[in-house]
Amino acid sequence: xxxxxxxxxxxxxxxxxxxxxxxxxxxxxxxxxxxxxxxxxxxxxxxxxxxxxxxxxxxxxxxxxxxxxxxxxxxxxxxxxxxxxxxxxxxxxxxxxxxxxxxxxxxxxxxxxxxxxxxxxxxxxxxxxxxxxxxxxxxxxxxxxxxxxxxxxxxxxxxxxxxxxxxxxxxxxxxxxxxxxxxxxxxxxxxxxxxxxxxxxxxxxxxxxxxxxxxxxxxxxxxxxxxxxxxxxxxxxxxxxxxxxxxxxxxxxxxxxxxxxxxxxxxxxxxxxxxxxxxxxxxxxxxxxxxxxxxxxxxxxxxxxxxxxxxxxxxxxxxxxxxxxxxxxxxxx
Numbered sequence: 549x550x551x552x553x554x555x556x557x558x559x560x561x562x563x564x565x566x567x568x569x570x571x572x573x574x575x576x577x578x579x580x581x582x583x584x585x586x587x588x589x590x591x592x593x594x595x596x597x598x599x600x601x602x603x604x605x606x607x608x609x610x611x612x613x614x615x616x617x618x619x620x621x622x623x624x625x626x627x628x629x630x631x632x633x634x635x636x637x638x639x640x641x642x643x644x645x646x647x648x649x650x651x652x653x654x655x656x657x658x659x660x661x662x663x664x665x666x667x668x669x670x671x672x673x674x675x676x677x678x679x680x681x682x683x684x685x686x687x688x689x690x691x692x693x694x695x696x697x698x699x700x701x702x703x704x705x706x707x708x709x710x711x712x713x714x715x716x717x718x719x720x721x722x723x724x725x726x727x728x729x730x731x732x733x734x735x736x737x738x739x740x741x742x743x744x745x746x747x748x749x750x751x752x753x754x755x756x757x758x759x760x761x762x763x764x765x766x767x768x769x770x771x772x773x774x775x776x777x778x779x780x781x782x783x784x785x786x787x788x789x790x791x792x793x794x795x796x797x798x799x800x801x802x803x804x805x806x807x808x809x810x811x812x813x814x815x816x817x818x819x820x821x822x823x824x825x826x827x828x829x830x831x832x833x834x835x836x837x838x839x840x841x842x843x844x845x846x847x848x849x850x851x852x853x854x855x856x857x858x859x860x861x862x863x864x865x866x867x868x869x870x871x872x873x874x875x876x877x878x879x880x881x
Contacts (some may be wrong), residue, residue, distance in 0.1 A: 549601035555590060556583040558604050563611035567638055570688050573664035591863075596668050598859025603671030606678065610640050615723070620687075620712045635709045637685045637716070638666070639724060640674040644681035651730040651761045652683040654713065658737030658767075658857075661702060661791060664688050668859040669736040669766075676860055676870040677734075683726055687713050689742070701793030703804065704750070706742050711755040729758040732877065737827060737856065740768020741806075744835065747813040748803035760814045762877045766869075767820040767856055770831040771805035772796055807838045815845035817876050819869045821854030847876045 550558060556578060559568045569576075577583050582595055590596045610616040616639050621632035641647065655677070657669035664670075666686055674684035689709040690702065718728030735743035743763050745751050752759050772788055780788065785796055792799040803809040816839055818832045829850060839846040851858075854866040861867040 549599075549605050551588040551591075551601060552586050553601075554584055554586055558587075559583075561608065564607050566617045567607070567636070567666070567688075570636070570664065571667040573634070573659065573666075573688060573691055575663055596859075597854075597857055597862070597864075598668045599672050599862040600667055601672075602675050602860075603667065603673075606640055606675035607638070607671050610638070616640070618716065618720075620709065620716050631690050631705070634688065634690050635712065636688050637713050638670070638674075638688075639683075639685055640671070640678060641683045641724070642678040642681050647681050647683045648725045650682055651732050652685060652717070652724070652726045653677050653732045653734055654710070654760075655684050655686045656689065656710075656733065656735035656739035656742050657686070658735070658739040659691060661691050661738050664691055664739075665736070665857075668857065669739070672862075673734070673860050673870060677874070680871065680874045682732075682874070683724070685713065685717065700790050703742075703745060703791050704793065707745060707751055707755065710742065710746055710751070711757060714757055731758075731760055732762045732764065733760045734764040734766065734873075735768065736766045736859075738769060740765035741770065744768055744770050744806040745803065747816075748806055748809045749812060750803045751812075753812055759812060762814050762880070763816045764873050765816060765818050765832070765835070767824055767827055767858075768818070768831060768835075769827055770807050770835045772799060773805055773807075774828050774830045774834070807834045810835070810838045810842050810844060813839060813842070813844050815877070815880055817847040817849075817873045819849045819851075819866065819873065821851045821856070821858060821866060823853050824856045826856035845880055847873075 559571055587601050618637050620635045626633045655674055657665045659665045670686040674686055677684050689706050733743040744765055788796040792804050820829055820832050836846050836848040851866045854864045858866045861869050
């Protein structure tokens with residue numbers, strides 16, 4: 549769908565004006581050559597993976613039906629801390645009325661804590677979950693770590709963003725027709741790290757919110773130990789320190805190393821590709837082993853190919869992972 553349409557044309561549609569700048573948070577796509585490329589060209593040149601045309605179709609349909617985009621923090625909170633204005637949810641409900649009785653899915657795209665890739669890992673994936681009868685909220689959270697000293701402790705802020713999103717959904721249950729105490733988290737890469745962190749004592753436990761019914765970390769980071777095995781450069785040490793608000797050596801002893809703090813985890817289904825050159829598959833393998841040792845149900849699927857960022861897996865062996873995740877979850881209930 550929309551294969552012959554330019555990306556810039558799709559993002560310029562006035563119906564999605566509130567969220568279009570967050571297609572890839574903190575990147576002005578209008579200043580990049582890909583703005584004038586068609587979706588088929590973007591796919592053929594492997595610039596983006598996944599069926600992003602499907603995502604646009606779902607987003608337009610949501611915008612046509614009424615309210616769909618919600619800032620998570622109040623006006624007072626945004627005035628007190630302007631970074632809170634970066635946090636929002638896009639509500640993409642399933643057409644299946646039975647979805648009201650099932651957990652909703654809080655979908656958290658990745659982006660290395662510098663971007664949020666809703667374009668590939670948010671909107672298209674949400675539509676696939678919708679087709680299986682699940683309401684979905686796509687979360688845009690605070691990013692911008694890099695080497696910025698003012699962003700120290702960014703992961704704790706992101707935990708606050710998840711907590712506020714869940715509380716916002718609870719406070720508006722009459723609008724969303726959901727039970728805020730029953731939800732599944734799904735996160736990609738950096739977003740996968742966030743859903744793993746949410747499962748620890750610095751996540752739902754600290755914020756006194758219910759544990760997810762299940763969690764789907766997709767090619768996730770699960771800690772810093774894997775990357776530290778070969779040593780960290782000075783820039784990488786600063787990056788980790790800014791994320792965690794403490795030196796890497798200290799972070800290793802805390803819940804930021806999620807594989808060593810799984811006691812509060814729900815059942816998890818992990819999906820990744822063996823040829824992932826950005827986030828080592830050892831991250832997911834270590835988490836799966838820790839969950840198995842703790843007696844927590846876990847499904848680990850490692851595809852032969854797909855690299856990092858396969859999104860909904862369209863056109864590769866990881867296609868259909870969304871269906872397999874839901875089938876696995878429903879087999880537990």
